[in-house]
Amino acid sequence: xxxxxxxxxxxxxxxxxxxxxxxxxxxxxxxxxxxxxxxxxxxxxxxxxxxxxxxxxxxxxxxxxxxxx
Numbered sequence: 001x002x003x004x005x006x007x008x009x010x011x012x013x014x015x016x017x018x019x020x021x022x023x024x025x026x027x028x029x030x031x032x033x034x035x036x037x038x039x040x041x042x043x044x045x046x047x048x049x050x051x052x053x054x055x056x057x058x059x060x061x062x063x064x065x066x067x068x069x
Contacts, residue, residue, distance in 0.1 A: 002027055002058070021050065028055030 006027045013019040020032030030050060033041075041047040 001062070005058070005062075024050040024054045025057055026054070026061070027058045030054070 006023060006029050009023055009026060010019070010032070013022055016022070018037075020030070020034065020037060023029045023032050033050065038047070041050060
């Protein structure tokens with residue numbers, strides 16, 4: 001299910017500048033974040049949001065979706 005969601009988000013956001021950040025925060029996939037974006041995240045101290053919170057946000061969103069459905 002996670003792979004399907006990643007593919008769907010990746011396809012929908014193809015070409016957007018912050019696609020990698022969106023993928024990381026929703027499904028915990030950090031592969032699409034470029035080195036310059038990582039530098040900004042590290043300098044601003046927000047890299048922990050991507051490293052840890054991304055997968056948790058995705059899990060909670062999925063749980064909420066399933067409960068609501």
